[in-house]
Amino acid sequence: MSDKDFVTALRKGLDTLTCFSRVHSRLTLSEVARLTGCTPASARRSLRTLWHLGYLECDGKHYWMNHKCLLVANAYLASRPLPSLAQPLLDGLSERTRESASLAKLLDGEALIIARSTARRSLSVGLGIGSRLPAYCSALGRVLLASLPRSEVRARVRQMTLQALTPRTVTDASEVIARVDEARERGFATSDGELEIGVRSMAVPVFNRAGAVVAGLSIAVRADRMGLSEFIEGFLPMLGRARDRLGEQIYQD
Template sequence: MSSTDLGNGRNGDRDFIQSIERGFAVLHAFDDKDPNPTLAELASKTGLSRPAVRRILLTLQKLGYVASHGTRWSLTPRVLSIGQHYTSSHALVDSALPKLVEIAEHTSESASLGVLDGTEVVYAARVPVRRIMSINVSVGTRVPAFATSMGRALLAWSPRELVDQVLERTQFQRFTDSTIDNADDLRAELARIREQGYALTLAELEDGLITLAAPVFDTTGHAVGVLACSTSTGRHTPGSFRDLAAKRVVDCAERLSSELGYRLH
């Protein structure tokens, strides 16, 4: 994120506090690829000046959200409290957890709840059974919406305007030879997903990974989340996994939607 991006489209907004945005930009610059960056590396990632990043880090340090280790910095466990407050106050997460346990017990595979955030899906809850992905999947993990069954299940039932915005901002990347890497093919896939009622991907984010997801709707009929289940080609074919998981995942998603007030007309 550059300093230009930080102020983009917000000039003249008297209610916008840019210093808070810059503080979050620094927090978001810590990731699994670089969990202990230097001040200079954070400045490069955010596009902010080194003095500005230094002041932000010292403020976050006094608040208990970051710690210094010589020239390097790291997040502290206190940052987890932000996500914990979201989890404890969000009805979607509370209602989803029993459904995730049901899916995991039925399939003997990991089950997850995902929500859309920009061009990515964020894991909001997860019931792990076994590690089937080389990437570290936990609550808070982000994955690209375009290359995952979770993202596609959310986009397939989202308003066209939102889909257009997401696809315009998506940087299509070929993670494997099977990844759909352009907007036209993805739109066609979203139409197919709507017809069958769930999304299934094979080796698009990672070789050997099979995932299946179904949307969750709120009382207004908006897709607010997605229930998903994942396995590997070492355990299932796409067909056998569909037979095992599709009905259960869709059923759990429909029951969760009903609990959130959604009524199919």
Template sequence: MAMDSTRELPKQDFAQTLARGLACLEVLADATTPLGCSDVASAMSVSRAAARRILLTLVHLGYVAEDRGQYSSSPKVLSLGRGMLATGSLWSTVAPEVLQLADRLDDACSISVLENLDILFVCRDATRRIFTSRLGIGDRLPAHCSASGKVLLANLPVDELDRRLRGVTLKAQGPASVTDHATLKIALSQVRQVDYALAIDEMETGTLSLAVPLRERSGKVIAAMSFASHRSRRTPEDLSANVLPQLQRAASRVEATIRNFQDRGWVVI
């Protein structure tokens, strides 16, 4: 659950009730089974009474379904993302580039953005399964142990990176996950130098992922384009020598589309 924004917001401008409602939707979206009121309260760090009011409001609005005291997201939640994923949006426009790259390489490819300390998939080839869980658009992974996440974290301003990491315990996902802040920052510095990231055994044993940044016209990194495979299929040397050039060329074409959207007056994030 991520309620942090990318900048500080004055207290008088922060709508806590809205934030709690969205946080409740995030808790339910991350759950693999329906949750009780007490479960939601615990995940949100609020009282059971507060969680109940939020849940009943969302049920009334149609965003949450309730069955014998158990709550889950309703299909209406999908309408919240309809604008971004609709035909003509940036990520739907570049989806063919991702799918074609996945077909050429016969492995999973995706585009993701950064949300606090998670990556959020906004475009993904869903036909190839690399990780234990099948991942699709809207799913998240911890940024600190994914190639895409490293690219995105590496391109944050130093003070912004420090703010996001402050007080956070990084959890290991795979045998090679980096959980120490200082070690992570050294790794991110190296990513900035080479302009790509490689993650091996960091998310799960045997997994490899490679990512490059996607920049808008000003040079700001707004997303990462990535490739994922398994060591039974690829080697790190293969990724560097053969996959990286293809990923970089595909990223250049996506960046051209991003600039085209900007020329048409769209705000890209």
């Protein structure tokens, strides 16, 4: 895209809208400026515009998302085939394993969940469609990074903030890259207590009919339910079968 076609104000507005999350549900002007890297004046213009259009609410100090934002989210889910194709398979996988299953795509340095089936004994409160997981320490993120050329993986990892979310989180860039390399070689990725204490997760890449990776499919268990080796041996075949069935239905996404 040429510079003349790039609308900076639109980018700033979208950056403002996407800085809201479960962690940052109510934000002040200064907090939005910090999260987006904009000046306070620029952040104020974006916030006031989004408020005027009905995408944000404001009490005079704090801003938060309005339900109108669901129009954008629903438009994606309704217009793309992958989430709807995956949902029955996720439900079946969750029912057979009695664990939660997720489908995600790579978005910058995160794995963005686009479909999910939650087991009754859900491991993560608040995890659902639209949730974002750090790619460097999640099984979904690693398996999605593994679909990229190694040079791109190195560049992306070097730009990430490798924060220790638990005592087991790998925060050394070289080791993160090694875990991604391992996922590429094995055809699946794991995360053992790195994202959440006491939780093990495993993910496989989902291919379309052209052989391109279009998403990652994962399942997670409590660490006290089974060891990592037992988890891989017992659940990887089921994960692979669900992945293959989904891939047979996808031409592109």
